[in-house]
Amino acid sequence: MKKLFTILFIAFSATAFAQTDEEQIKASINQVFDGMRKNDTTLIRQVLHPSCFLKSVLKTKTGEVKLQDDAIIGWLKSVGTKREGVILDERLTSYDIKVDGAMAMAWTPYELYVSDKFIHCGVDLFTLMKTEKGWQIIGIVDTRRKENCKQ
Template sequence: MKKLFTILFLGIATASFAQSNEEQIKASINQVFDGMRKNDTTLIRQVLYPSCFLKSVVKTKTGEVKLQEDQIIDWLKSVGTKREGVMLDERLTSYDIKIDGDMAVAWTPYEFYVNDKFNHCGVNVFTMMKTDKGWKIIGIVDTRRKDDCKK
């Protein structure tokens, strides 16, 4: 009986410390923005899949909607360049995560601040894949706008 109690206790204790897939996905996404605030691209790269893509749905001045494709390496260089007195801070306002086995998507509305001053808002869509090293971001698509932001 004592052995059974010990096994049950250890099982419950382990389950309470283990993160759910949803918590792991949130942690990977949050690591990107923690790295961005710190200008730490090493932190960001830890959660990016090597062939990760970065795209934006943008509206031109004439109102035409286009898909802008950016190289992740260029974005990382920009994030990693510390500008004295400048802090970039993307604040996620919620998460809507859908998981199917080893694939997930996360819809994350955000507000973007430069030195605590509101700059723009939008939505990120993260496409994720579960690997033996955790949940990795395989793609990011975002929108950006200055109007119709709920603050």
């Protein structure tokens, strides 16, 4: 009886603490935003694949839609620069995650605040890959707008 209890306890513990792919993906994405709030680029880099890209789909003043390439190194430098009283707070409002084997994507609407002041909203589209280090972000594409936001 004691052996049976021990086996059941171990099986239950392993199941209870195992995270699903979706939970692991959310944790990787949340780590980026935790790092932003703390100006901690080491925390962010842990979940970024070395080949990670950063792009934005933007509308120019003339209404033309364009794709802007942003250097991930420049973004990390900006995030890692501490400014007295300034907190970068990107708040995700939901997640729509799709997984196919070792590849996943997450569509995450967001609102960006700087020190509690609303700046803009949009959507982040994360592409992720499951590696020996866990789910790593291989690409981020975002949109930015100031209208039609749920503030």
